[in-house]
Amino acid sequence: MPSPVAFDVDRLRDPALRPIAEKVRAGERLTREDGVALFRSHDLFGVGAMADAVNRARHGDVVTFASNQHINPTNVCVLRKTCAFCGYARLPKEDGAYRYTLDQVLAEAAHAADGLTREFHIVGGLDMQAGLAYYDAMFRALKANFPHVHIKALTAVEIAHIARIEKMSWSEVLVALREAGLDTLPGGGAETFSAAVREQIAGKKLGGADYIGVHRAAHQLGIRSNCTMLYGHVESFEERLEHLQMLRDLQDETGGFLAYIPLAYHPDDNELGKRLGRQGTSTTGFDDLKNLAVGRLFLDNFAHVKSHWIMVGQAVSQVALHFGVNDLEGTVVREKIYHAVGARTSQSMSLDDLLRLIRGAGKLPAERDSFYRTLRTFDGPTPAVAAA
Numbered sequence: 001m002p003s004p005v006a007f008d009v010d011r012l013r014d015p016a017l018r019p020i021a022e023k024v025r026a027g028e029r030l031t032r033e034d035g036v037a038l039f040r041s042h043d044l045f046g047v048g049a050m051a052d053a054v055n056r057a058r059h060g061d062v063v064t065f066a067s068n069q070h071i072n073p074t075n076v077c078v079l080r081k082t083c084a085f086c087g088y089a090r091l092p093k094e095d096g097a098y099r100y101t102l103d104q105v106l107a108e109a110a111h112a113a114d115g116l117t118r119e120f121h122i123v124g125g126l127d128m129q130a131g132l133a134y135y136d137a138m139f140r141a142l143k144a145n146f147p148h149v150h151i152k153a154l155t156a157v158e159i160a161h162i163a164r165i166e167k168m169s170w171s172e173v174l175v176a177l178r179e180a181g182l183d184t185l186p187g188g189g190a191e192t193f194s195a196a197v198r199e200q201i202a203g204k205k206l207g208g209a210d211y212i213g214v215h216r217a218a219h220q221l222g223i224r225s226n227c228t229m230l231y232g233h234v235e236s237f238e239e240r241l242e243h244l245q246m247l248r249d250l251q252d253e254t255g256g257f258l259a260y261i262p263l264a265y266h267p268d269d270n271e272l273g274k275r276l277g278r279q280g281t282s283t284t285g286f287d288d289l290k291n292l293a294v295g296r297l298f299l300d301n302f303a304h305v306k307s308h309w310i311m312v313g314q315a316v317s318q319v320a321l322h323f324g325v326n327d328l329e330g331t332v333v334r335e336k337i338y339h340a341v342g343a344r345t346s347q348s349m350s351l352d353d354l355l356r357l358i359r360g361a362g363k364l365p366a367e368r369d370s371f372y373r374t375l376r377t378f379d380g381p382t383p384a385v386a387a388a
Contacts, residue, residue, distance in 0.1 A: 002300035014043035032241040039237040051293035051324030059326040064368040066330040068119035074099040077125030082204040087269035122153035126161040139181035150370040156214035157189035187226030194239040219256025232265040232283035259304035262291040296324025321361040
């Protein structure tokens with residue numbers, strides 16, 4: 001359960017937020033109705049101030065990041081025609097389709113030879129030719145060549161896909177991959193759990209209950225994971241809260257989630273964006289900040305809320321450090337999936353740029369490992385520059 005938090009309710013402009021603020025001050029758990037009210041409120045600064053107070057009570061002014069590298073080994077995917085929000089996937093013989101060989105994976109991973117990269121983030125398509133043997137060999141080779149690097153790999157959707165083609169249970173696949181070198185699971189593939197929403201955006205993708213089931217199986221094996229929610233497409237506020245409730249319930253049960261990461265929908269270069277007439281638009285900064293703040297307030301049993309700067313941009317991510325966020329996506333090196341659907345951010349961020357972003361928000365940067373243990377700290381905030 002949450003702890004009491006000092007907060008001045010007089011900072012709120014929306015009277016509807018006052019009962020929620022009293023709960024936050026008293027350390028009471030918020031209801032779904034409270035979460036919907038937070039989303040409906042136009043008092044963004046009031047919602048943000050509550051989330052900031054909760055975050056500061058837990059983490060102070062420290063903001064963490066990981067020196068990580070994304071590797072996307074295949075974009076071949078059996079759901080190419082059914083995931084309307086995706087612009088990354090390809091059919092096996094379609095232009096642009098690829099599947100890395102082991103040598104190609106190792107060549108891309110060679111960036112980690114500098115000794116500074118501490119995590120491989122590995123996700124891709126649902127490729128019928130990328131089963132257990134493919135990932136077993138990949139993980140073993142990565143561990144042999146880069147033993148210092150943590151492997152965070154394969155979404156719940158990919159785990160279920162491998163289990164299906166290998167005729168194994170989720171747990172059997174997870175045990176085999178752990179023996180090969182898998183350390184934790186990323187949180188992708190959740191989209192929005194509502195069956196009505198999934199029917200519109202990803203009708204044949206692993207359902208919300210099964211996504212939770214795979215993560216439950218991983219947690220029961222001692223494999224920690226992250227979780228996400230894709231927002232800003234066709235979902236309602238009530239459906240967002242249904243999703244968050246399912247995440248909170250599993251965290252109550254297992255305590256296995258490391259971080260919550262809301263992901264902004266990008267409408268470019270995908271069928272859903274065309275259908276909605278949303279090409280060239282994206283989520284607003286208002287909604288991006290609101291999703292992060294509500295996540296911090298509603299998911300009271302989550303220690304960490306991360307802003308994915310690749311999806312919302314560096315500016316919004318920096319402001320988010322005062323809206324309940326204590327963790328930023330890291331160095332990345334090269335990201336493909338979100339850039340395939342219109343992300344206009346860079347594909348990587350240098351250590352210096354990460355430090356500058358965090359310090360510029362008046363925060364204290366710290367590099368962490370994949371389990372959120374501090375590896376090193378840096379100097380404090382950059383002094384504010386007076387206007388000319």
